[in-house]
Amino acid sequence: MLWERQKTSRSASGIPGLNPTEEKDGNLQDIVNQGSLHEFLASLHGQFGPVASFWFGGRPVVSLGSVDQLRQHINPNRTTDSFETMLKSLLGYQSGMGGGATEAVMRKKLYESAVNNTLEENFPLLLKLVEELVGKWKSFPKDQHTPLCAHLLGLAMKAVTQLALGDRFRNDAEVIGFRKNHEAIWSEIGKGYLDGSMEKSPIRKDHYESALAEMETVLMSVAKDRKGQRSQTAFVDALLQSNLTERQVMEDSMVFTLAGCVITANLCIWAVHFLSTSEEVQEKLHQELEDVLGSEPVSLDKIPQLRYFQQVLNETVRTAKLTPIAAQLQENEGKVDQHIIPKETLVIYALGVVLQDADTWNRPYKFDPDRFTEDSARKSFSLLGFSGNQACPELRFAYTVATVVLSTVVRQLKLHQVKGQVVEARSELVSTPKDDTWITVSRRS
Known part of the structure; x- marks a missing residue:
């Protein structure tokens, strides 16, 4: 399940980002303080760049916040939709995930x-x-x-x-x-x-x-x-x-x-x-x-x-950032820029950040x-x-x-x-x- 908490090492594979604020909840309180996950990701990428990490409960998460980095990660032949995958996971549904x-x-x-x-x-x-x-x-x-x-x-x-x-x-x-x-x-x-x-x-x-x-x-x-x-x-x-x-x-x-x-x-x-x-x-x-x-x-x-x-x-x-977030579970070890993304890592697509990135869109x-x-x-x-x-x-x-x-x-x-x-x-x-x-x-x- 994408959003389940799991036991893992405290290292987020050397990817720049936040350490967990609390051992049990990770950076959840930081997300609450920012007002939403999108605002949190906008702040995170503003601080750490286009590839950044944080902790969702007890597991490390990698977020991608620019077109270039997403292009490296998105597989055009992917058979599962990242928004549907995220939604099914939040609902606790399994069908169509891993079949x-x-x-x-x-x-x-x-x-x-x-x-x-x-x-x-x-x-x-x-x-x-x-x-x-x-x-x-x-x-x-x-x-x-x-x-x-x-x-x-x-x-x-x-x-x-x-x-x-x-x-x-x-x-x-x-x-x-x-x-x-x-x-x-x-x-x-x-x-x-x-x-x-x-x-x-x-x-x-x-x-x-x-x-x-x-x-x-x-x-x-x-x-x-x-x-x-x-x-x-x-x-x-x-x-x-x-x-x-x-x-x-x-x-x-x-x-x-x-x-x-x-x-x-x-x-x-x-x-x-x-x-x-x-x-x-x-x-x-x-x-x-x-x-x-x-x-x-x-x-x-x-x-x-x-x-x-x-x-x-x-x-x-x-302009409205209609769906600002999507997610995929890293099926096999991957790489974005110089960063290694371990297998089973939750990867967030910070679409709301990318949709208003001045490097991609003139007058965003x-x-x-x-x-x-x-x-x-x-x-x-x-x-x-x-x-x-x-x-x-x-x-x-x-x-x-x-x-x-x-x-x-x-x-x-x-x-x-x-x-x-x-x-x-x-x-x-x-x-x-x-x-x-x-x-x-x-x-x-």
């Missing part, structure tokens, strides 16, 4: 195929859900503040549950129950596990374990209800048609729905927020829609032609979709796992939903900032605004 390269390749292809099939089969439903939300926004008075987090998380919950788990979740009560358990689970694996605080609070731990058990029961029930169904319209249907065990189907459904909801919601939230700050970007998106779609609605086959939309979403992910804190016209920017982004074959299925799903949201919104509305609003990120497993983020909208003439 051999052949099994991992088959699982990855199955997972990706399930996502693609789900989007193809349910694209009209996705359009309908987005149109309902935009219709609500159009009905608002011009100066009314629209809460992005509340609305777009609600959209993500409806879209992901219905597309992943089927029409049982057209019932609002089912979605509300899912959301309650989702929030209890995600709040702990996003923060409580990483800083060790949940283990010190029996009440929080019981609440988390109860929510996880209830969510697992729901997912097992969904799988049972849909087993033997001829049509494959939902993500879970494709898993059920494979040779996965019931437990594996449940775990993969858990990972997809947990991560899919949060990544989709926050990609949409940040994208709409950044658009509200730039009328120029909104108009360029509107012009691309006119050029590619004319008066037709957006369709799955036309999305690849919306290249500026892709640039906007790439820049949203980069500026939202500038045009930077992705450059080949070097696209290659760096792909290497980090945010585009191309290395992108996790949940992020590809989120890109599709976000493209439908933005194309529908930009065609009908203009987005405006709320004056005086300060939007700050809370960097956990997925970057989320600390408070709800507000915009105002006006109809296009």
Whole structure:
């Protein structure tokens, strides 16, 4: 397990970094003091350079914080996704971790195929859900503040549950129950596990374990209800048609729905927020829609032609540091620069640090979709796992939903900032605004 504490030597193989502050907890208190693992890693790399070490509980961890060092470590043929690996480990799941390269390749292809099939089969439903939300926004008075987090998380919950788990979740009560358990689970694996605080609070731990058990029961029930169904319209249907065990189907459904909801919601939230700050970007998106779609609605086959939309979403992910952390367990002894990374070492990809590294990105804190016209920017982004074959299925799903949201919104509305609003990120497993983020909208003439 990636995040388990284990007995090991006190040496972190000579890699520069922090000694453990406490023998039992390592540098956990330092992480707490910095506010999040991302802020801790930013400080760590600022002090010790692009390859740095620290202690998570009783084990040494190596963090990589620049494109050059990640390029040396990332295997383009890797069969496991670093974000999924980290999430499964935090949940205590084993399936798909260590079953051999052949099994991992088959699982990855199955997972990706399930996502693609789900989007193809349910694209009209996705359009309908987005149109309902935009219709609500159009009905608002011009100066009314629209809460992005509340609305777009609600959209993500409806879209992901219905597309992943089927029409049982057209019932609002089912979605509300899912959301309650989702929030209890995600709040702990996003923060409580990483800083060790949940283990010190029996009440929080019981609440988390109860929510996880209830969510697992729901997912097992969904799988049972849909087993033997001829049509494959939902993500879970494709898993059920494979040779996965019931437990594996449940775990993969858990990972997809947990991560899919949060990544989709926050990609949409940040994208709409950044658009509200730039009328120029909104108009360029509107012009691309006119050029590619004319008066037709957006369709799955036309999305690849919306290249500026892709640039906007790439820049949203980069500027917001959407997924600031990923992790891999060092399967065999490795080397980065002159540093030896021993077998079984936990290696953190400090993606949030890399995404705002001034050596890689010109004016790294500026939202500038045009930077992705450059080949070097696209290659760096792909290497980090945010585009191309290395992108996790949940992020590809989120890109599709976000493209439908933005194309529908930009065609009908203009987005405006709320004056005086300060939007700050809370960097956990997925970057989320600390408070709800507000915009105002006006109809296009």
